[in-house]
Amino acid sequence: MVETNDFQPKRLALFITEVLEANDSFVDRHGDLVTASVSKTQQSETKDRLVVPGRLPGFSRLLGPTMSGDTVYQRAARTF
Numbered sequence: 001m002v003e004t005n006d007f008q009p010k011r012l013a014l015f016i017t018e019v020l021e022a023n024d025s026f027v028d029r030h031g032d033l034v035t036a037s038v039s040k041t042q043q044s045e046t047k048d049r050l051v052v053p054g055r056l057p058g059f060s061r062l063l064g065p066t067m068s069g070d071t072v073y074q075r076a077a078r079t080f
Contacts, residue, residue, distance in 0.1 A: 009065035016056060018077035023052045056080075 009032035017029045025036040038049050059080055067073060 007008035008065065008067045011070070011073045012060060012063055015063065015067070015080075016060065017074050018074065019052065019056060019080050022077070023049055025049070025053075 013029055013032040013034050016034045017027050019042050020034070020036045022025045027034065027036045029035075036053070038046060041049065060076075063076055067076075
């Protein structure tokens with residue numbers, strides 16, 4: 001069984017923040033809480049931009065326990 005520590009949720013939040021910012025979302029992060037929004041886009045563009053947040057839960061579901069270093073989230077974001 002893999003144990004989590006206090007840094008893993010924050011690293012996961014950093015990963016999500018980086019992915020969403022790369023997707024041109026407005027992102028606000030406080031600790032491990034991430035909120036994002038998309039505004040002033042055409043309906044077709046909004047639909048396309050929602051694909052990334054829709055895929056994040058499946059990709060990041062098991063990432064938390066693997067976030068053992070300060071740069072792991074950056075590598076995961078590039079992979080995503």
